[in-house]
Amino acid sequence: MKVEGVIFKSGEVPKSLFKIVSGTVRETRNKTYHDLASGDYVALLEYLLEEPIQENVVATEETEIIETNWEDEYFEIIKKIVSLRKVITESSIDLNRIVLDDFNFGDTDVDEYLQEVEALLTLSSGELPDDEKEALKAIEALDDNKILTKVNLVRKFIEKFPLEEEGARLLIETAAKVYIVLNDKYVAKSLLKKLLLRYSDMPGYCYEAIKTLEGIYKDEGNIIWRRYEKIARILEVELRGNDGI
């Protein structure tokens, strides 16, 4: 059958198992959504456990589903669960040995990644005064509608004054603005990861960056957020031992 909109309502216990033939279905649990595609089962967890749906399960486009049952789909269901477990392995980290790769910088090496970010951030030009205080003033005077100019000036500030803590603060603030004002997750994440690379000796700012990254990945429905959550937890404990952020 073809459906669009709500398939299972919040609070409903699914009595039928549906398999997706085509289209997209969105499930949301604990405020994190994930999209199901062809071959996936709708509300498999709640169906098997006979538990109520947390939030409406919705077909986000015209979607074709067929009714089936656990007996006929036994092997396929196990395959699906095993593939979910593989995601767990991929998004897990060794809490005793965090390595750079845990921050999900992608397939490129760090130098290449930075070059990519630098290229991306050269979106608009702007001159920055040589005096640090004046430079800060110039950046902070920019309105939200000039956010891309601000991003570029922050990049220049960091190049000009690499040892200044203000660079870390500017990266955090600018990333948050880019995310809120432009809803540009890629640039926001790039700025935050840049902070982690450039200011790794400033755990307080790193903690803020990691928490923000956790939030962005969560909003995306990307399970990588779990990795950042765990790293943030470790940093939080360390920071408490160092009298807070």
Added chain:
Amino acid sequence: METMEFEPGQDITKDGEKGEYVYILKSGKVKIRLGLYEFVVDGGGPEAFGLESLVGENYTETCTALENSKVIRCSSSEFMEIYGKTEVGKKALESFMRRTAKVLGWI
């Protein structure tokens, strides 16, 4: 199909090893480790583990006896033939899903 006995501390399945059998817990207590999470199950179930073997995958959990435990060890075909469409099969699927959901933070 055979009944096997495990002593406390003995591993029944190991994460990453080739999945060859499904195990049904008859008595005793077993700790199941999945990722960083640990679950304890007892023979009051029925509880089964090692379902990965049914689809030719490696085990994803390490199951360790916490006390003297008796399990029935089945090949894939034996499990499906005898338990596949019974309450044992349903419960096995449900537990497998529940543990996964717990680790994923869904429940």
